[in-house]
Amino acid sequence: MKPLFYIAAAVMIAVALALLLLPLLRHGRQAGRPHSLFVLMLGIALMIPVGAALLYWQVGTPAALNGVPQEVDVKKALDELRAHLAAQPNDIQGWLLLAQADMEMQQLQDARGAYGQILKLSPDNTSALVGWAQADSAASDDHHISDRARDLLERAIKLDPDNQRGLWLLGISDFQHGHFAEAAATWRKLQPLLQPGSNVAQAVAEQIALADARAGSAPASASSVATATDQGAQLHVQVALSPKLDAKLAKGDTLFVYARAPDGPPMPLAVARLSADQLKQAPASVTLTDAMSMVPSMKLSSVSRVVVGARVSHSGNAMAQSGDLEGDSGVIDVGSKAAVKVLIDKVHD
Structure with missing residues (x-):
């Protein structure tokens, strides 16, 4: 379908722009510039090609632009694309366009569903394999890569060993599970491709x-040694378990201690994974540092205030589950030298 070819090309341009602009966003945050400014810049840059593509979808040919209103009704265009897919559900390129547009508009559940439709039609479509994993991770509170997402990523890399986004996400999954050597090895496969x-x-x-x-x-x-050993901001944390929850602590439970921005994204700025067994004897102590960040641009020293939290996971999963035990410190200054005390006194619904 020719219109969809041009629309898909516009989406590819949007993705390329994202790859170019995300490093600028990362640098701007480190320099202390307002986050909203870079989000707006990124959004405009991404939506120009997507919006143009969707306008093409509406008017059909460039000649038809004469007399067309200048404002693009993106929602209407997406509704028409969804109607087209309802009539032609086997249109893989249409589903790919919808998934990419949903991702750009932060409609993450819809994006995951669109990628899922592609996988039903083409189980080995690497764009959909990686896209589903990315959308699923972005939709979760802590951006955790689920078991299914990891399976899809592994399949994508087996089919396309040079898939850069797939290698990046697979390394993040290794890092999240505490498999640090494997994460480094995965990212080293990515390096020659950059x-x-x-x-x-x-x-x-x-x-x-x-x-x-x-x-x-x-x-x-x-230079890598300097990066790894420069811990930057540090927070000393003591975690205690409320006596009323003693009976709910099981052998083999995992304790996650983390810091996050009070008004920012849910992804932790620093996170430590410990055995929860020690909470039976005394409070657990850990020091959160910049070296414990998930990505270089999101770390303790990138903000002035944080919320420090702790969670006992019965499943060992980084994503909060019903029945997990949790508590937090409230908002504190990153520069605080006093130990941050966290009492785990609630059960996650």
């Missing part, structure tokens, strides 16, 4: 250094 010296390559190198440091390995270079 432009040397680019911001993206630098960010990946920093993540490899962090994974090496957490795994107890020596980073690959002197």
Whole structure:
């Protein structure tokens, strides 16, 4: 379907723009510039090609632009695309366009559903395999990569070993599960595929250094050593379990201690994974640092205030589950030198 070809091309342009602009967003946040400014910049840059594509979808040909209102009703265009897919549910390119548009508009559940439709039609479609995993992770409170998402990522990499987004997400999954050596190895496969010296390559190198440091390995270079050992901001945390929840603590439970921005995204700025068994004897102590961040641009030193929380997971899953035990410190200053005390006194619904 020719219109969908041009629309899909516009989506590819939007993705390329995202890859170019995300490093700028990351650098801007580190420099202290307002987050909203870069989000607006990124949104405009992404929606221009997507909006143009959807306008093409509405008017059909460039010649038909004469007399067309200048404002693009993106919602109407997407509704028409959904109507088209209802009539032609086997149109893979149409589903791909819808999934990409939903991702850009932060309609993450819809994006996951659209990628799911593609996988029903084409189980080995690597764009859909990686896209479903990304949408599923983005839709979760802590951006955790689920077991199914990881299975899809592994399949995508088996089909396309040079899939850059797939390698990045698979490394994040390794890191989230505490498999730091595996995360570093996965990201090292990604490095040769990136432009040397680019911001993206630098960010990946920093993540490899962090994974090496957490795994107890020596980073690959002197600059990586400096990155890994410069812990920046630190918060000393003491976690205690309320006596009323003693009976709910089971052997083998996992304790997650984390810090997040009070008004920012739910992804932790720093997170530590410990055995919850020690809570039976005394409060658990841990120091959260910049080295415990998930991505270089989101760490303790990137904000002035945080909420420190702790959660006992019965499943060992980083994503909160019903029945988990949790508590938090409230909002505190990152520069605080006093120990942050967290009491786990609630049960997650």
